[in-house]
Amino acid sequence: MAGSAESMGGGSGQARCPYLVVRDPEAVRDVLQRPADFSPANALVAVTPLEGPALRVLQRVRFALPPVLASNDTGTHAGTRKVVAGFFTPATVAGMEPRIRELAREAVQNAADQLATSGHVDLVQTVAAFPPAVVMLELLGLPVRDLPALKRWGLDSMELFWGWPDEDRQLELAHSAADFYVWLRQLVTESMKAPGRNLVKSLAEHGLSMPEICSLGYFLLIAGQETTTQLISTTLFRLLEGSAPENWQDAASETGARSVVRHMLATESSVPTWRRVAAHGTNLAGSRIPAGTEILLELTGNQITSPSGPGSQPLPGQADQNGSSNPGLGLVFGSGIHRCLGAKLAELEAAVIVQETAAALPGIQLRDPEPEWIRFLSFQAPKTVAVRNKPC
Numbered sequence: 007m008a009g010s011a012e013s014m015g016g017g018s019g020q021a022r023c024p025y026l027v028v029r030d031p032e033a034v035r036d037v038l039q040r041p042a043d044f045s046p047a048n049a050l051v052a053v054t055p056l057e058g059p060a061l062r063v064l065q066r067v068r069f070a071l072p073p074v075l076a077s078n079d080t081g082t083h084a085g086t087r088k089v090v091a092g093f094f095t096p097a098t099v100a101g102m103e104p105r106i107r108e109l110a111r112e113a114v115q116n117a118a119d120q121l122a123t124s125g126h127v128d129l130v131q132t133v134a135a136f137p138p139a140v141v142m143l144e145l146l147g148l149p150v151r152d153l154p155a156l157k158r159w160g161l162d163s164m165e166l167f168w169g170w171p172d173e174d175r176q177l178e179l180a181h182s183a184a185d186f187y188v189w190l191r192q193l194v195t196e197s198m199k200a201p202g203r204n205l206v207k208s209l210a211e212h213g214l215s216m217p218e219i220c221s222l223g224y225f226l227l228i229a230g231q232e233t234t235t236q237l238i239s240t241t242l243f244r245l246l247e248g249s250a251p252e253n254w255q256d257a258a259s260e261t262g263a264r265s266v267v268r269h270m271l272a273t274e275s276s277v278p279t280w281r282r283v284a285a286h287g288t289n290l291a292g293s294r295i296p297a298g299t300e301i302l303l304e305l306t307g308n309q310i311t312s313p314s315g316p317g318s319q320p321l322p323g324q325a326d327q328n329g330s331s332n333p334g335l336g337l338v339f340g341s342g343i344h345r346c347l348g349a350k351l352a353e354l355e356a357a358v359i360v361q362e363t364a365a366a367l368p369g370i371q372l373r374d375p376e377p378e379w380i381r382f383l384s385f386q387a388p389k390t391v392a393v394r395n396k397p398c
Contacts, residue, residue: 025281025302026295031337033291034303037282038341044282044290045079046344048300050167050225051281053383057173060166060180067184074214074222076229076344079285083343086222089212093146093205094347099354102141106355109137110362118366121395126373129391130239133363138234138355142227145351147204148197152189159186160232161380163224168382187220190227194219234352236276236380236387238359241267243388244274245364246372254364263361267353271338275306279384280340302383305337371396 028034037044050071056064073079075086110133117132136153143150162182165171171179194216197206205226209219244250244266245257251269256262284299295301339346346352373392380387 029304043288045285048283049077060176063180070217071221110359114366126394134238138231142230160228233276239387241270257364264357267356273307
């Protein structure tokens with residue numbers, strides 16, 4: 007473990023966050039596997055308390071996020087999780103690979119066309135952004151629409167709940183979150199009546215209310231695609247930068263792409279940390295933890311306190327520079343009853359999209375080797391991966 011009240015954040019809203027930071031992989035695993043002692047109740051609570059103006063914007067649209075899945079520490083969690091897990095079975099995920107590859111090739115062709123026309127292109131917007139969103143909506147049986155807005159809402163909500171926005175920025179983000187929630191409520195209403203199987207109908211049949219379905223959908227539609235976009239973005243950037251153990255040519259093969267994605271998951275995941283709170287006084291790694299202690303768990307190598315950008319060195323207990331697997335890699339998607347249901351899907355999507363990009367664009371190089379990064383408490387990735395053709 008490490009000390010508490012470490013300074014984390016960035017920008018004008020930077021603040022000191024009073025978390026007990028747990029870095030040792032075995033201690034992290036222990037916390038995650040003891041939900042009765044270390045509750046997930048704070049997992050989705052805004053890092054920066056929301057001010058009155060932002061709260062009023064959310065209240066006007068009846069914005070409500072009751073605990074349903076990731077932050078649920080009650081007996082209803084298991085049943086709801088089982089319903090959602092039915093959409094992420096190994097067979098279902100494996101069956102999505104042809105569709106993922108089709109979407110990846112379409113996206114890469116778009117990137118190639120822009121590169122040919124203008125001489126440069128951003129791989130985040132052209133390659134990484136939209137395929138994960140399409141896959142997530144299709145997998146859940148929901149209509150694929152309003153993708154640019156969904157991507158914008160997702161990033162804004164990440165900043166609102168996991169960032170350090172000041173009061174003015176909170177107000178902007180709250181308007182975005184309110185728009186997202188209104189859109190989501192309409193989606194839920196329509197999906198209740200839609201033909202065929204979809205997540206909304208399955209949750210309603212399980213007994214969830216409209217606010218509960220909206221709460222689950224709000225974060226699932228963010229975590230289920232935006233974190234994958236960020237994983238792809240970081241992987242592409244590190245490959246082109248030359249700091250990954252594989253090179254761009256290696257990544258053009260299925261084996262190479264899977265290897266580099268697993269390396270990034272172990273050392274620089276898009277979700278490097280997650281939160282828990284001590285439900286009562288308890289012990290962890292030989293230390294006494296008072297009730298109510300806010301805990302920040304390091305899931306993978308991360309550099310929250312280093313805004314200049316992550317390094318490529320793994321933390322102790324994580325994968326080495328050759329990408330070999332050990333207990334650290336197993337924590338990237340959490341552990342225990344709240345482990346990420348989309349783990350296999352995210353890894354598959356990232357590997358396929360990285361492979362198709364490297365195979366189709368063999369002669370590119372970074373145009374901007376120092377892009378701005380997304381830096382929130384539990385999310386990180388380069389905002390852009392701008393590339394151009396290598397000079398002849």
